[in-house]
Amino acid sequence: MTTASGVLTAGLYLSSGIQNQVTQAQHELDAHIASGPDGRCLNCGQDEPCSRRQEAVRAFARYGQLPRRRPGLARVRPSGNRTGGLGRR
Ligand SMILES: [Zn+2]
Secondary structure, rough: OOOOOEEEEEOOEEEEEHHHHHHHHHHHHOOOOOEEEOOOEOOOEEOOOOOHHHHHHHHHOOOOOOOOOOOOOOOOOOOOOOOOOOOOO
């Protein structure tokens, strides 16, 4: 539900200022979610979870929000050296 100045999300009213911070946190999270084979953030090079990702997660927690997950963004590494890791259930 959208009003003139904010969004009602799961019963919580978010002012447009807070909404902007949540949106910003989502951008930060998206930018710092992927890590390379050495376990470091592909964006800033820190060990994951990097400080900017942690900051974004804290922002979501502060406002009682959950980040949106985008399939494929985390670039989950397939375990190539194990047989049957992905196909078998
Ligand atoms: Zn990072």
